[in-house]
Amino acid sequence: MNKKIALITGANRGLGFAMSEKLATLGIKVIMVCRNKNSGNEAFLKLKEKNLDVVLKIADVENINDIENLYKNISSEFSYLDILINNAAVNLENEKVTIENIDINCFQKVMNINLRGPVLMCKHFIPMLRKSESGRIINFSSGLGQLSLPRTGPYPSYSISKTAINALTKILADELKNTKILVFSVDPGWVKTDMGGPYAPLPIEKGIDTPVWLATAPENELISGYFYKERKIIEW
Numbered sequence: 001m002n003k004k005i006a007l008i009t010g011a012n013r014g015l016g017f018a019m020s021e022k023l024a025t026l027g028i029k030v031i032m033v034c035r036n037k038n039s040g041n042e043a044f045l046k047l048k049e050k051n052l053d054v055v056l057k058i059a060d061v062e063n064i065n066d067i068e069n070l071y072k073n074i075s076s077e078f079s080y081l082d083i084l085i086n087n088a089a090v091n092l093e094n095e096k097v098t099i100e101n102i103d104i105n106c107f108q109k110v111m112n113i114n115l116r117g118p119v120l121m122c123k124h125f126i127p128m129l130r131k132s133e134s135g136r137i138i139n140f141s142s143g144l145g146q147l148s149l150p151r152t153g154p155y156p157s158y159s160i161s162k163t164a165i166n167a168l169t170k171i172l173a174d175e176l177k178n179t180k181i182l183v184f185s186v187d188p189g190w191v192k193t194d195m196g197g198p199y200a201p202l203p204i205e206k207g208i209d210t211p212v213w214l215a216t217a218p219e220n221e222l223i224s225g226y227f228y229k230e231r232k233i234i235e236w
């Protein structure tokens, strides 16, 4: 049996770093994709010092060329991929932003990172995931992107990007229904990270529980093309 390989974007801090550590501890080789060379290297060394099997790759998911080069580099080194976690994201707006006063350049940047990045990551890496016995794509969504809930917050660009991520999951799961690749959206809950802030109720270990489970649980426990929170399917 080949060792499982996972790729995680935004792996230098927050949920991405914690998932890198957890999956590597479970015996999975983790490709840590980070945009910042220095903090990426620091994060990578922290896990290397624990003798974990991790690899560092630098790429900004906002940059189309970076993603293409990342794919060329990884596919020349590895012949397959088992788990793709589209975790990297930004929320660049403050609470006063509405559609009426939105800065469209900021909107575009959020879309490029939070949505175009994952779309391109899927486009490039699905061929490698097809070579896995049990491929998984885990797209990080948010309660702020959940259409079935009354709106709980501002941040229009971020919310729209996360609703669109849910659409990406649905579309991909349908396109890949005759393959061994399962596709999920996940809401980690409100987690204490740089993005979640200090008042978030959940510690990072709780935030990574569902995505790590989606990445590692036996296939018969999971249904592709759904939105998960706390290990359960939730409404879109």
Ligand SMILES: NC(=O)c1ccc[n+]([C@@H]2O[C@H](COP(=O)([O-])OP(=O)(O)OC[C@H]3O[C@@H](n4cnc5c(N)ncnc54)[C@H](OP(=O)(O)O)[C@@H]3O)[C@@H](O)[C@H]2O)c1
Pocket (backbone or CB within 6 Å): 009, 010, 011, 012, 013, 014, 015, 016, 033, 034, 035, 036, 039, 059, 060, 061, 062, 063, 086, 087, 088, 089, 090, 113, 140, 141, 142, 143, 187, 188, 189, 190, 191, 192, 193, 194, 195, 196, 197, 200
């Ligand atoms: N925390 C929460 O309460 C919460 C709730 C719901 C959903 N989520 C989702 O969970 C995921 C992880 O969030 P988090 O709380 O861990 O956020 P975080 O602490 O702010 O970390 C975000 C990560 O994304 C990376 N990133 C941002 N833009 C990037 C780019 N252009 N290219 C590559 N990497 C980039 C950051 O790298 P740099 O260090 O270079 O900036 C960082 O590693 C996100 O998708 C977020 O939307 C979080």
